[in-house]
Amino acid sequence: MLDINRIRNNREEVEKALLKKNFKIDFTELLDFDAQRRSKIFEVEQMKAKRNTVSGEIPKLKKQGTDVTDLLNEMKKISLSIAELEKEITSIEAQIKDIMDYIPNTPADDVVAGDATQNQPVRYHGRKPEFDFTIKDHVALCEALGIIDYKRGAKLSGSGHWMYRGDGALLEWALLNYFITEHIKDGYEFILPPHILNYECGYTAGQFPKFGDDVFKLTENDQFLLPTAETALINLHRNEVLREEELPKKYFAYTPCYRKEAGSYRAEERGMIRGHQFNKVEMFQYTVPEKSEEALMELVAKAEALMNGLGLHFRLSKLAAADCSFAMGKTYDVEVWIPSMGIYKEVSSASNAYDFQAIRGGMRFKRTATGKNEYLHTLNASGLATSRVFPAIIEQNQHKDGSVTVPEVLRKWVGKDKLTV
């Protein structure tokens, strides 16, 4: 949620920034509601002040034996007027919220306008693997190796589901172990949150109400299956005031991610590139505003380091405004090379939400110097999503005979150097 004071005071600047995300809005209606709200609040508060005064005097007058019947009648009228005005204010506030809830975060100044076509590669890591034989895609390789069972995944659930088995399960688990070990080394706290979250969690994250259809909703209680651990981690400190000294808070969590991915699967996204359930480790930071850019760079560097540790070829891209998600003001994607597709696919998205999510979730900190509460900045980054890293390893490390070299850092968990048919 944007700060309405900012819209009131810097209307054109905000409108312009939102245009970079291809979001056109005229704030006239919103600001009109805002003005109405404030004037009505002023009115109702004056009435309440009177009611409070008179209500305090009534028992005194009664004690003196004065007849207060007329006074009671008058107060009754005032109470009715107050109730009416409050109803109007509630309605105006609901209309304001309806508008605000659908306005995305503004992109940072250094983020370029436009959609994904305007994304800018920042740097490339490792060498693009070259093969002197006809390569296979990860689906063919995994099936031949017997490490991913796509057919039975679909049999158990439906399309867009797969099943890890044997060395495949070990390799998947090894990735998670590798990520976890590195994050702990860097001083991040390990969280295993609930996977079933309540509506408020989705609202704070920016998922609801606009993107509510993207998640699996449970029929009772407005609960849903988390689409990413970010949705859980952003809510750890919802409606809390943290002390400045305890910042930054650095967390990471492992959870499966459940996503509807409604619409038709694109043919090129076969296998495990896009599924309804995938494993991901998510990094998260709560920081003071002046430190959030630094934190974003740290998260990006961590994601890159994990990828370098695996020895994969990948690149870092800075997203254009309209490719940043709803709640985010700046995003870097780590994208791994998928040889069979001939493109780079996102394995990590590192974003700064600035105060957008903090405002939605009432997350603040007390600044020691001033004693005032201010909104936190929140940042998240995958570290990493296995479902894209796995196929990249299989494809980039494949050999002519269909065997696959296991990255060095994973061998202690997989128990072998090479997966063979």
Next chain:
RNA sequence: GGAGGAGUAUCGAAGUGGUCAUAACGAGCUCGACUCGAAAUCGAGUUGUCCGAGAGGACACGUGGGUUCGAAUCCCACCUCCUCCGCCA
């Protein structure tokens, strides 16, 4: 799932229809005094949001409604926690 109990500031807790909710009382914390220093003791301070240029005002006792001139207090619904029973990895 059933029965009962509870939710008040950082914590414990008082308040059960109106002159004390910036909340009694106790503890913690911060600053100061005393001290060589510390403990003890004494003194002061210690919630947030909204409206307002300011003066000031309003709101908040788990959440949302209701009754009333007036609600922490009475009524209803919901949420969370605790105890017991049932079930269960």
